[in-house]
Amino acid sequence: MEKGRLFLEEKEVVNAKSIAERISKKVFDEIKDFSTTSIERGILRLLDVSGVNDDRVPIVNLFVDKLKKENLLSKGVLFILSNGLLKYPSLSSSQFVDAVLKDEIKLNGIEFFEKESVLKKVKELIQEAKEKILNKKRERERYLENYSPMEKPYFYVIVATGNIFEDAKQAASAGYLGADYIAIIRSTAQSLLDYVPYGLTTEGYGGTYATQENFRYVREKLDEVSFNIKKYVKLVNYSSGLCMPEISVLASIERLDLMVNDALYGILFRNINPLRTMIDQKFSRYILSLAGIPIVTGEDNLIKTVDSFEFYYTVIVSQLINEQLAKLSKMSENLIGLGHAFELDPNLENGFLYEVAQAQLVRELFPNSPIKYMPPTRYKTGNIFISYAMDTLFNIVSVLTNQEIVLLGMLTEALHTPFIQDRYLAIENAKYIRNNLKSISKEFLIRNGGLIEKRAKEVFKKAIEKLEEIENIGLFAALEEGYFSNVKRPKYEGRGFDGVFKKDKDYIEFEI
């Protein structure tokens, strides 16, 4: 259904967005003086510092730890590297880092050059890094131009064998069968690791690790499939957890095409320190935006542990805030894929109508967003036949309300990570609905004053009320008080807080 079908008041929409903007600006004010160890490691990775030592500890971690020990971290890696390279002009960034780690160059008593020449060197380094990202962006654009266009809604499936070699085979199969986006699920605990593992991996729980080498391996396999079917198959991973900035950098370098990125999710469901991840997210979104990689957010999770009918408004609240946070990181609307889900109790009378109402509300509030719509999961059982029927209803709502990126439901959702044939059956179902209902959204109007319109307006009203409350106390306080999913997260607690540091007067930002 086209924009404007729900009879929303334009001024209310504008009002909601400006409240969210004020909330987000306040967050940015609170984090602007800080950086994190992971951001510094991300910048090093952009400057081609990579690899691990004999104990498989990444070089970037070793170097940042060293800076911390020498009390130099508050100056940031760009400042230190630039000074080092001015002193040793024949070295590359990576060679300089190696020499420091081998104690061939002492940081203790390192000489600092005058501001102007340091700034000039920093600009050179940043330019070099940006060029690398932009090259990958252009590469993707060339593929998209040369192959046949994709059809909306786009199909997104997950692969989660826990072994990168099997992942690549199954990803290839999914791409061939019609999937547009393929996410390689990473190991459950990875979001809590404060380093990015190295190499091609064949283990992990519920998925295998996100590593630079794994990214490259699967991307190459999908390039092969894309060539065979003459359609560019997109690769997805997770820019979240303690290494959010580094993963964003690796995604940009290895030409990933979409990243799941949501600080709120990490705070609520992984107990990551709110400050840490908000700071990391700001940098990550800036990098992804540069790389032309859209993000998708994780609002679907907000209604998985609480009553999804009663608390659906929290999805809207989070989307409104996430949109503004992303805009402040210089993301354009077409890169901000806000998330939501089809998760109402299937026993709810008229549940389908309420799902339509909610999905249409999201569509109308964010007309330019590549909305990510998640399938039913929490009410699924081992009855795979009913599960398949639920996914059919989900697919109908997707097409009817013009969702953009649709994560396809799996008939074995309640049983195990998808088998190769489960993915095939999911794609068949979605293709059938997409084709059979092609123009349905243009044929039906929402009845003025009917159940659908009432539900959407009620959700939106509740969301605005909550936004106003959050504006009064600030987002961090709202998180402390359990505004989302009943989970309470204090601002100075949680994982990764020790990686947050205050930037001193010498610190030079990457974002210039």
Place this chain on the structure above:
Amino acid sequence: MKRKENFIKPYGDLPNDGMVQISFSLPLPLSNLSREAAKAIAREMNIVDEVIVFEKDLYENFSFFIIYGKFNKSIDISKIIAKEERIEKHDFYEVLKFGENVLKNKIKIIAATIGTDAHTVGLDSIINAKGYKGDPGLERYPFFEILNLGAQIPHEFLISKIHEFKPNVVLISQTVTQRNIHLKNLTYLVELLEAENIRDKVLLICGGFRITKELAHELGYDMGFGSDTYPADVAYYIINEFINKNLVNKWR
């Protein structure tokens, strides 16, 4: 003497037709070779008159088959040993009344999803006041004192919390993950509890989609709850065992 009615077969459309459906993928391209291989697999499963009703090439070296056929054996149900039927069902108010009548002390419960398991849906629906499908969670029973640690709790951290909180009941949730990692997580906890000499002080319960009472016993747990468990089932079991095992004095 063999009685005919003791022998059963799957029923599709007529008695003893033995009709079954199976589906699977093979790591082979779709070809006459993989078709024959698929049928051979069915026959090895004692499925005869097998028909591939659907097949699909899944790219490169994979193919998918749906097969219908007839199970050509019969099962003598008089020889089957079946576990007792599931425990009797009680609703919230019955269990609440039962607890209030028989308990003199509060029951302390510690709950967690251990290891790397990030799922909390199962644990939340049992513990949170809201409960599951209209059956209120354990938090709604005034005689339970609950410490819910949430998801991804390292084993060692849980052990330290147990020493601190001195619970009567330890409730562990583990959801399906690959390669039986959930089983390793569960047995490792039992080993730690034994090493710390606290296994006997607590009622140890696990829950999760694939968990059964039998599996729980095998792993060294007192009880296991699978899917289709309601909070009232867990509450009723805890109250009974608290009294039967006289758990009230264990930490003294």
